[in-house]
Amino acid sequence: MRGRDAAEAVPAARGYAAQDMELQRTLPPEPASAAAARRLAADALRAWRHDDLVEVTELLVSELVTNAVLHAGSDIDLRLLSSGAGVRVEVADRSDVLPARRSYGRQATTGRGLGLVDMLASSWGAESRSRGKVVWFHVGDAGLEPLSEEDILAAFADLDDPLPDDVAEPEPAGSRERAASGPAPDIGLRLLDLPIALYRAMEQHNDALLRESMLRGFSQADPPQDLPHRSGEGIGASASRLPLKTPAVEAALQDALEAGAASVDLRLTAPAAAREICSELLTALDEADDDASQGGLLVPPALPEIRACRQWCLGEVIAQIDGNAPTPWSPPAEPAGNVPLLAQIDPGVILDNLNDAVIVGDDGNRIRYLNPAAERLLGWSRDELEGQRITVIVPPHLREAHVVGYSRYLVTDVPRLIGRPVRVPARHRNGAELQVELLLSSFRVADGKRAFIASLRDLTERAPRDRAVTTDNALAATSDVAALFGPSGPGGDLQATAPVVLETVAHHLGCQVALLWRPDAAGEELEWAAAWDDGSPGGAGFSTASRHRRFGAGVGIPGRVWESGEPVWIPDVVGDANFARASLALENGLRSAVAFPITTGAGVWGVAEMFSSEVLEENADVLAIVTAMGRQLGAHADDAR
Numbered sequence: 001m002r003g004r005d006a007a008e009a010v011p012a013a014r015g016y017a018a019q020d021m022e023l024q025r026t027l028p029p030e031p032a033s034a035a036a037a038r039r040l041a042a043d044a045l046r047a048w049r050h051d052d053l054v055e056v057t058e059l060l061v062s063e064l065v066t067n068a069v070l071h072a073g074s075d076i077d078l079r080l081l082s083s084g085a086g087v088r089v090e091v092a093d094r095s096d097v098l099p100a101r102r103s104y105g106r107q108a109t110t111g112r113g114l115g116l117v118d119m120l121a122s123s124w125g126a127e128s129r130s131r132g133k134v135v136w137f138h139v140g141d142a143g144l145e146p147l148s149e150e151d152i153l154a155a156f157a158d159l160d161d162p163l164p165d166d167v168a169e170p171e172p173a174g175s176r177e178r179a180a181s182g183p184a185p186d187i188g189l190r191l192l193d194l195p196i197a198l199y200r201a202m203e204q205h206n207d208a209l210l211r212e213s214m215l216r217g218f219s220q221a222d223p224p225q226d227l228p229h230r231s232g233e234g235i236g237a238s239a240s241r242l243p244l245k246t247p248a249v250e251a252a253l254q255d256a257l258e259a260g261a262a263s264v265d266l267r268l269t270a271p272a273a274a275r276e277i278c279s280e281l282l283t284a285l286d287e288a289d290d291d292a293s294q295g296g297l298l299v300p301p302a303l304p305e306i307r308a309c310r311q312w313c314l315g316e317v318i319a320q321i322d323g324n325a326p327t328p329w330s331p332p333a334e335p336a337g338n339v340p341l342l343a344q345i346d347p348g349v350i351l352d353n354l355n356d357a358v359i360v361g362d363d364g365n366r367i368r369y370l371n372p373a374a375e376r377l378l379g380w381s382r383d384e385l386e387g388q389r390i391t392v393i394v395p396p397h398l399r400e401a402h403v404v405g406y407s408r409y410l411v412t413d414v415p416r417l418i419g420r421p422v423r424v425p426a427r428h429r430n431g432a433e434l435q436v437e438l439l440l441s442s443f444r445v446a447d448g449k450r451a452f453i454a455s456l457r458d459l460t461e462r463a464p465r466d467r468a469v470t471t472d473n474a475l476a477a478t479s480d481v482a483a484l485f486g487p488s489g490p491g492g493d494l495q496a497t498a499p500v501v502l503e504t505v506a507h508h509l510g511c512q513v514a515l516l517w518r519p520d521a522a523g524e525e526l527e528w529a530a531a532w533d534d535g536s537p538g539g540a541g542f543s544t545a546s547r548h549r550r551f552g553a554g555v556g557i558p559g560r561v562w563e564s565g566e567p568v569w570i571p572d573v574v575g576d577a578n579f580a581r582a583s584l585a586l587e588n589g590l591r592s593a594v595a596f597p598i599t600t601g602a603g604v605w606g607v608a609e610m611f612s613s614e615v616l617e618e619n620a621d622v623l624a625i626v627t628a629m630g631r632q633l634g635a636h637a638d639d640a641r
Contacts, residue, residue, distance in 0.1 A: 021082040022079070023081075024078065024079050024080075027065065027075065027077075028076075029069050029074060030069065033065055033076060034061075034065045037076075038058045041054075041057050041058055041089070042057075044082075045057055045080075045082075048082040050082065050087055050140065053139050053140050056120050056121075056139050057089060057139055059120070060117050061078070061091070063117060064091040064117070065091055066211065068093045070207070070210055071095060074093050074094030074095065074132065075094070076093050077090070077092040079092070086122065086140035088136060088138050089136060089137055089139075091134065092129065092135075093132050093133065094131055098126045099126055099135060117137050121137035121139055122137075122139055123138045124136060124137035124138070186270060187269060187270055187271070187321055188267070188269055189268050189316070189317060189326070190266065190268075191265070191268070191316055191329070192265050192327070192328035192329065193263045193329040194265070194266050194313075194329055195309065195329055196253055196256060196257060196261065196263060196264060197262070197584075198305060198400055198403065199253070200253075200404070201309075201407045201408055202309045205310075206285055208299040209289065211299075212298055213291070213297065244317075249268055252264065252266055252267075253266075259555075260549070260580025260581075262580065262582070270317060270321065275317070278314040282311065285310060289301045299410075300364075300449075300450070303364075303407050304332055305331065305399075306403065306407050308332040312327075312329055351371045354371060355373055357371065357373040357374035357378070357458075358453060358454070358456075359390075359393075359453075359456065360452065360453055361390050361451065363410055363451070365389055365391070365403075365406060366389060367385050367386055367389075368386065368387075368451070369386065370386070374456065377426075377434065377456060378428055378429060390402070391403070392427070394427060395426075395433050396427075398425070398586060400583065401582060401587065404583055405583075405586060421613075422437070422589040422613045423436070423438070423591050423614045424615075426438075434458065435459045436457060436458055436459060437459050438454060438456055439454070440453070440454055441453045459615075471619055471621045471625075474622045477507075477508035477629070478628070478632075480508065481501055481505060481632070484497060484500060484504065493637065494598070494636045494637040495529070498530035499530050502530060502608065505608065505629070506532060506534075509594065509610055509612065510614065511594075511610040511611055512533060512534045512536060512539040512542075512613055513534070513539050513542050513543050513590060514531065514532045514610050515558075515609045516530040516606055516607070516608055517551065517558040517562075517606060517607045517609065518606045519604075520550070525552050526552075526558045526607060528546065529606060531543045531546070537588075538588035538589040538590065539588070542584060542585065542611065545581075546584075549580075556580050557609055558595065558609055560595075561595045561596065561597050561604070565597050565603070565604055567594070567596040567626055567630075568593070568596075569592075569593070569594050569618040569619070570594075571591075571592055571616060571617055571618055572591055572615050573585050573590065573592065590611040590612070591611075591613060592611065592614060592616040593611050594609075594612075594616075594623075595607055595610070596629070596630045597627075598630045598633045599630055599631055599634045600634040600635075606637070
């Protein structure tokens with residue numbers, strides 16, 4: 001009995017009872033494997049009389065096998081084990097990259113698959129193995145314990161055939177000939193001025209396109225074996241072998257982010273075979289984008305900047321393998337003239353007669369309507385703006401951040417700015433920047449596509465009132481912070497009390513995020529020490545992403561305060577050249593920053609940093625108040641690390 005064909009009970013392995021039943025299969029890295037895995041799981045569970053678990057197991061098996069097809073590029077080992085009232089499922093591949101849940105944003109696969117596993121499975125996990133990894137989950141009874149790699153091999157050793165195809169890595173075709181002649185040397189490549197945030201958004205959209213293309217293939221009666229990769233291996237598997245999909249590239253991007261860079265000169269190497277992979281992947285993604293624009297996929301088509309970044313990245317690999325010199329990234333030019341609108345929206349007389357400026361946009365990032373109040377506010381006529389990219393009214397230094405945030409929302413449906421007012425700059429026809437209060441809402445139109453309504457309110461006259469309120473609140477913050485260290489307060493040193501202090505100050509200043517930075521053990525950089533946020537998607541997103549940053553003296557807001565010992569007030573961080581987190585702040589709806597030093601007799605003990613969704617004009621009184629507060633807090637600081 002071959003192990004890969006075993007559908008009967010196997011000899012008991014350590015950790016499992018003798019009556020356990022097991023099924024093992026090795027599947028190729030092809031789109032059809034997800035459908036095959038669903039059928040195998042359903043047949044096995046019905047044979048084992050787990051009919052009540054068939055539906056959820058089919059769904060979760062499909063998600064994990066799809067992820068393996070997309071990202072591993074190797075054979076996939078499927079293993080199901082029945083015990084009592086539960087079932088354990090393992091999906092193993094040869095990739096050593098462990099999966100991570102993405103809230104898409106953050107850093108891994110499309111993110112929805114693991115979210116389903118986390119929500120529906122009794123338990124789940126991922127483990128590294130000597131030949132890759134295994135992702136497992138339990139449904140029903142969660143009492144099954146994971147087997148170690150030694151346990152699995154011991155169980156396989158009792159079979160008539162010790163699974164040579166499952167246990168041993170198959171020898172790639174042509175490997176003996178290559179070994180005789182020696183491997184071809186890799187080619188050194190450079191991606192100059194790679195825009196990090198835009199690249200991350202491009203990766204996210206590429207993953208979504210590949211996944212939706214494959215899932216559409218699964219739904220067909222006779223799913224294609226390649227989508228559209230000629231080798232039958234699957235375009236997702238080929239994508240996993242790209243020179244851009246390596247731990248070294250990921251480390252370089254992360255280092256650049258932590259250093260506060262918005263772009264990076266990326267050095268990498270690739271074999272000559274990467275040329276064909278990049279060419280086929282570029283064709284596949286462009287075709288998937290075309291399908292998406294026709295409504296054939298659930299994911300929206302890429303915005304022009306995302307598509308341009310994709311074509312540049314993959315095109316550079318192709319061109320440099322062909323012997324051409326590297327070409328730095330350059331943002332695509334705005335298309336000239338208007339384009340046909342995707343659909344007609346009749347706003348009626350209601351929107352036309354509103355006092356607030358109203359703009360309606362579509363999921364292609366196009367302006368489809370603006371009312372007379374928007375014409376007066378922005379200086380453009382309706383005929384000039386309808387059909388234009390929304391980026392026309394975004395200041396140039398914010399356009400990349402706008403595209404990144406817009407694309408992420410279209411792919412993930414996770415709102416950052418939807419439904420809450422934020423203060424942002426808008427570009428007037430004459431090039432000037434206007435401070436407006438923006439309120440976004442999203443809805444579906446008759447053709448099923450998404451549309452957005454943006455309400456813009458001029459805030460020119462509101463700055464004096466905001467200044468007075470902020471001063472009063474800063475005085476109240478000082479009083480409440482002092483009470484924290486009084487007889488009725490929580491007590492303790494400042495490090496232990498920092499989250500409460502941050503919340504108190506942020507609450508009075510009307511801020512959504514507050515961070516504390518401390519010098520590291522070597523005294524060379526500032527590192528994250530404590531944080532508070534208001535629990536909103538924007539506040540939590542910015543706070544979480546900031547935790548991995550480090551700042552040298554003079555770098556970013558914390559580094560400036562640390563070096564100078566003076567407070568800093570930035571009315572609009574996204575327009576500040578020395579603010580490395582501009583894209584992150586704009587995506588999360590944060591605009592103003594106030595930072596002040598916490599000082600002791602030995603110098604700056606730490607830096608407190610506050611962020612508001614409002615654009616607040618600098619207030620000298622508030623700066624004086626928070627500076628004094630920093631000196632008072634320093635009296636409660638404990639310098640022990």
